[in-house]
């Protein structure tokens with residue numbers, strides 16, 4: 001388990017971004033981290049990776065604190081940043097540099113992955129395009145077999161076929177003892193992959209739910225199919241108005257992540273009320 005406790009951080013002492021943040025990430029999950037520009041997604045990933053030091057609080061990965069940057073911590077965490085820097089060497093030489101830092105690194109899997117991404121070991125990193133570099137780094141992260149893999153906007157720069165390749169590889173290399181945390185604006189690229197969904201806003205985790213829990217509590221449909229009083233959020237469409245509504249009858253609908261995101265940010269109170277009421281109902285029935 002990855003545990004973030006009372007995390008406080010700001011780029012200046014006077015402007016705090018995260019104030020006493022608590023978040024637990026359970027193994028076997030691919031978390032989707034969503035938030036508006038400047039909400040603090042990249043900063044949170046850097047704090048978890050130990051690349052920024054919190055003013056207070058801890059990030060604990062399997063009993064090792066991020067801020068200590070101990071070898072035990074570093075060998076269990078791999079961070080794929082949005083902006084990448086590489087030495088001017090071949091992919092093959094680079095994997096030779098990286099692999100010794102990660103005891104569970106799977107070199108065979110790495111070469112398989114780069115080949116699936118259309119790269120060859122002799123390609124020189126400085127001569128590769130942004131998307132090609134991204135593919136090499138994603139392959140390194142997945143092959144590292146670290147307990148925690150952090151990815152900041154991993155599908156940025158990937159072409160359409162590579163996005164689907166990315167989804168397949170992430171699903172393949174996820175295991176019961178790993179946690180993937182993926183920050184993204186490209187929710188459509190990651191639909192059917194990320195679960196649970198974590199949304200940050202103004203330095204707080206304002207939403208943290210599994211897809212099962214979301215479908216149980218909310219209905220994603222059109223305005224004509226629900227009672228007006230059950231509508232939490234409505235988006236005007238050309239043909240239909242799309243809504244997020246209370247799931248009063250226990251229907252099953254497909255989660256629309258864009259609609260969910262907009263609903264969480266524009267109807268914070270109504271969403272919080274619906275989710276907590278539903279939880280209270282569950283507890284009342286002892287389920």
Ligand SMILES: Nc1ncnc2c1ncn2[C@@H]1O[C@H](COP(=O)(O)OP(=O)(O)OP(=O)(O)O)[C@@H](O)[C@H]1O
Nearest residue numbers: 011012017035036037038039040041042043044185
């Ligand atoms: N190096 C820095 N120095 C000062 N302030 C910073 C620095 N990096 C980020 N910030 C500020 O911290 C806040 C969070 O930034 P962060 O990059 O974590 O957001 P984000 O959610 O990843 O944004 P985006 O979606 O645009 O990538 C923003 O207000 C940003 O201006």
